[in-house]
Amino acid sequence: MPTMTAPFDLTLEQLREHRSAKWSRVPADVLPAWTAEMDVRTAPAVADALQLAIGRSDFGYAGDPAPVTQAFAGFARDTWGWDPADGGGRMRLFSDVGHAVKEILGALTQPGDPVIINPPVYLSFYPWLAGLRLTPLEVPMLDVASGGRLDLDGMARALTSGARVVLLCSPHNPLGHVYPREDLASLAELALEHGAVVVADEIHAPLVHPGSPTGFVPWLSVSDAARQVGIAVHSPSKAWNTAGLKLAVGITAVEGRWPQIREEVDWAPSILGQYAAIAAYTDGRDWLDEVRRQLQERTTRLADLLAEHLPGVRYRPGHSSYLAWLDCRELGLGDDPAATFLERGRVQLSPGPAFGAGGSGFARLNYGTSEELMAEAVRRMARAL
Template sequence: MSSTAPPRTPPFDLTLEEMRQHRSAKWSRVPADVLPAWTAEMDVRTAPAIGEALRVAVERCDFGYAGAPGPVLDAFAGFARHAWDWDPTMTPGRMRLFSDVGHGVTAVLRALTSPGDPVVLNPPVYLSFYPWLLGLGLKPLEVPMLDVAAGGRLDLEGMERALASGARVVLLCSPHNPLGYVYPREDLAALAELALAHDAVVIADEIHAPLVHPGSPQHFVPWLTVSDAARQVGIALHSPSKAFNTAGLKLAVGITAVEGRWPQIRDESDWAPSILGQYAAVAAYTDGREWLDDVRGQLERRTGELVGLLAEHLPAVRYRPGTSSYLAWLDCRDLGLGEDPAATFLERGRVQLSPGPAFGAGGAGFARLNIGTSPELMTEAVRRMASSL
């Protein structure tokens, strides 16, 4: 890889015309007159280090199956030490690669469960959890988040009842999507003790962890650093895909802290990651930190800007800014648009949000807005939402 760092460019300066040329799902799966603000992709220039790494791969004609995972695992460990003071370097077999977090979750669930088993979720929660469980014949056992209007809080009493009822797997979204909530250590530690007492496994989807805002009052606590109990019961999944906007490059990292905690996962899973994802991940985790700091700062500002935009254009919409990532959970119930306000915003305003009901219990009357974009495009999204009324 070149030792000369490419020049830094503003990450969110892509125009609407440039975005319309993208073939990604966010932009290509909507009609040309619709402004997409739905699926979790950012409208952002690629980190220069990642672009340079991919150019090296092209120059080498290196497009075979993904190779040995060591460079990726070393790079992730370095990033984790820098970001969270956590050293996930462990004995062989405790870290492994997947094609993405969804692949990791479903592979682990397939090995741990049987059709009909319950899996504990905390809705309103990442909408893909539900089809993942459905595809495996598993039942979501919902323990809704408390105090959603105030930003969210884990219902520990409800979690205890769910585990006491026989559930043996918790699928935890940390930080929480779509609330942008960063769990305090004490709540995670209490959940770990509950899981240990009931011989349950916690699968922690920590994909949004690198995007905790600089001013967040809560620092992200990796599940495997929470406590001895958390290490005994936990499997954590990470990926550069959200923080560095590389979902199409297909790579995730799975980590455990106890010998033998990994379930028996089929060997072909080792062939699923992308070699370009490996190039990108090493570059992101090693040389993308300054770029990521720029992005995190801008996303924090964007949440504040959204508060003002809603007050001006949609004062009836309630929004409690999260402290992680770029997804805004909007309470649209006072607009009188029914269970799925996103449908009205799309039909009348030609702006696409994610429908609240897809996020499980508590999602009716809500919509999720993606604000990982330029101030201009976020403003246009809110303006279109207001025009639909």
């Protein structure tokens, strides 16, 4: 078993050497707390798997997907009590979750069709839909100040209006809301009643915090109705910080649920992504548990920092991942407070308006970093005032 390392002990000087988007696409004096990358040392199991690929000079096209899908199925069984191999469905690989969602939606819809989403929601949903010439049909989350919940009555109205596809972000980004089984089951019944398909982006699922009151419920494990209507997409990219290795897993639970997806999609995943995914899902679990534990601790520390330095900011800690949805409306910084934090404080957050309805006056902060850098981000935000 590879030796465990301290995941978040990278220094600012080390991070400035990174070529990833988070660090290379900002000026040298800006502290990045925006795009969803963590500042972590690579899980030892993943690092060893990549070294194995290098030693083998194995850099060809991605090969047989079975070792990846088997590794994911084992992780899902052990982590969530869900066997994605049951029921006559199938799994297939994509290059990433965005690629998977766009291919699936492209096969399910025609230009102009509405797709139901639940803002404030993952900001990339909007350009994905725009690129396919689809119309976002917004059903905003309720009780955002209390952590959020799904508006089931609003979902029913949207489906009654004729929408036949739901793009569900589960767990919810940026709220960190982990949907309870009963809400998912109700949505599944609504979708089945209206002949709709639910495409569940479950990329943050492995990062649900250990103290989450509900625990993550995979869409395809919710009910028979959910299995009938659902397509789920997973990836190790957020939990093990391997976005650049390009691999996602799409899953259906019943025969014939997949739409007609182009054959060339099978050539899109990366072979290094395959090596990394197998290692992550099998031997990277202890590392992940430590990351999840530390992220849960970060939510408490972040709340304390905000109370000390920015008491006008409202923050309700979520129960998954490393993204904080900050209500900055009392600061009087307008619709896009992230712009002020960048200009005056030299810290970059994600702009709230990009997350759709309900995003004005908010900003999203990435706290998937060391405690020192998280604290520095908050101090810079305070100086911006």
